[in-house]
Amino acid sequence: MQYTLAHTITSGNIKVQLPSSKSISNRLLLLNALSYSPYEIKNLSDSDDTKAMLGVLNSNSTTFDVGAAGTSMRFLTAFLSKIVGEWVITGSSRMKERPIKTLVDALNQLGGKIEYIEKEGYPPLRIFGSNLEGGDLELPGNVSSQYISALLMIAPTIENGLRLTLTGEIISKPYLEMTLALMKDFGVESHWKGNTITVPEGNYQPKVVTAESDWSAASYWYEIAALNPELNINLQGLKKISLQGDSNVQKMFEHLGVKTKFSQKGTVLSNTGSKTRKFKYNFINEPDLAQTLAVTCCLLNIPFHFTGLQTLKIKETDRISALINELKKLGFVLNSNHVDDLSWEGDKCDHSTTEPIVIDTYKDHRMAMAFAPAAFQFSNLVIDDPMVITKSYPNYWQDIAMAGIQGLEK
Template sequence: MSITINAPQRIKSIDVQLPTSKSISNRLLILNALSYSPYPIKNLSDSDDTEAMLSVFNSNSNHFDIGAAGTTMRFLTAYLAKIVGEWTLTGSERMKQRPIHVLVDALNQLGARIEYLENEGFPPLRIFGSSLTGGELELPGNISSQYISALLMVGPTMENGLKLRLTGNITSKPYIHLTLKLMEMYGVKCRWEGNVIEVPVANYKAVEAKVEADWSAASYWFEVVAFAQKGDSVCLKGLDRYSWQGDAAVAELFKKLGVQSKFSAKGLTLTNTGEVATSFKHDFTNEPDLAQTFAVACAFLNVPFNFTGLHTLKIKETDRISALVTELGKFGYVLETNNADNLVWKGERKEPATNIEVATYKDHRMAMAFAPAVLKTGNPIAIADHMVVTKSYPGFWQDLAAAGFIM
């Protein structure tokens, strides 16, 4: 199935109730379980990833298929390693291609017993849950922050706690910081000095928790407003001004692409200023999930760009670097990459294809990053497999329709 989008002559000034954060929701579900909390979490995300996590916690089985939910796979691998029993954990075909050996090796060093059921280093996994001894562990800092967060959350339950030494540059620091702040909310304070994080032996305390709106989802509305006419605006509801989410950086970054944002009692109002930079350079190490939004935004605003810090994009729902090169290429943008951690557009164009359908590669962010571009193309855009957005933002197409887009 695909969806064809036509642009409105002008976007409507609407209030958008954003989805809540799946990153926070999935961390809170693990912490709620570890604290044996009697309190239900308020405002849980309705994303596929969170639904997958909930289905595991509500299951009477010892076999779990979590589909394409990456955070769910990583967090549950660590959680189940300490829950007495024998568990199997599998997912979609793409999930079986996403490496997990760094996390499995780390857990096995800390006293776990986890085996691969098919290909070495990849799901599905057989997990023999038992108490973990813990202790000291060294990991490269440029691995997915989800591996690190998974280990940190179970750290207080280990017999000797956890001392994690991260080598080299640390990727997605804000996501690690988010995990530590949520652990602190549940009564466990860790120490992070330099490249060493120390997690004490401790009992989590049950607390009442509420999930805030998702700044990653907000990024697509910044993009919509950037493509709109000068003076056009929308208001985003549910965002926390002082959020721990790393993607809150989107507000500052989009100033360079002509979007001003201002908090009020009503929410966060985005307004098109018409003031766009002549080039854009950024290291996305701390906010890799924004890379697709900015690649599409810069290209269609005709702003040459140089992105670095993209090394984790190759092991996401798809190889996002390759996907961006291919799909922006359909519109005539000639991108360059070292195929490891960068993406560059120097302004070079070629003849665009006709009757373009954007492939989404089972990646929600591909669909949502490209949809707003119809404001700039002058032609309708087709988005393949459009319901892939349910992974993080199930109401995306309805919200676009409310802003005047015609599907």
């Protein structure tokens, strides 16, 4: 399926109820299970990833398919490794290309028994759940934070807890801080000194909890505010003091002309018209915002240089290559070392065409949502496989219709 995007420049005030954070929701689900909580989580995400997580935790089966839900794959691998029994966990064709060896090796080092069913180092996995023994463990700090969070969350429930030393540069640090903060809400204290995180053996305590709205989803509204100066956007459910590292989007977009005002009525975005001449940023802590910022900067004709993008190659797709390919269709020529950076120096190529410009989404929800606001400037824009957005923001297309972008099925 494809969406042809029709657009009108809309003015005035709009109010948007943002989805719940799937990062927080998935952590809360695992902590709820580990604490044997009788309480339901309030404002739980209705994203595909959270549904996959919930489906496994509520299932009586021994074989689970989490589809494209990377968070669920990592968190559940750790969880199932300590639940006595034999389990099989698999996913989509892309999931079978996403590495998981670092996490599997760590769990096996703690006494787990996990085997690869197909390709070494990748799902699907056969897990023989058993009692794990903790102690000292060492991991590179530049691996996916989901591996580390998965280990941290099960740490209190394994013998002797866990003393985890992260070597080298630590990336996506806010996600680890989020995990530890939520663990504290469930009664487990931790200690992070230097590169070592210590989690003692202990018991989680059940608690009534509410998931925050999603700052990552808010980023697309910042993009819309930057591209449409006539709109005032009121976002519902965000916390000014947030567990989410992506709340830093408000500071980034100050450089792109968007002001944020918090009140009891919501978070209001307005366009100041004041833009930087060049935008430089290290996304080491907020990699999920890189696509939004890259597309926005190009559409505003602001050259940029982004670093800290090393995890983008193992996301739903190789996001660095995907951005280069799709922005070229809009006439923007980007450069990268294809390891950890992406830049645009203002170089353009001919893109004048009356033919539809089809943006491939690569089964990646953030590609669809980051590129859709380009419809303000390109009247012949088409989004391929538009419903990938259900991974994190199921109501995205209905919501952005309020901003004047309408997806028409093709």
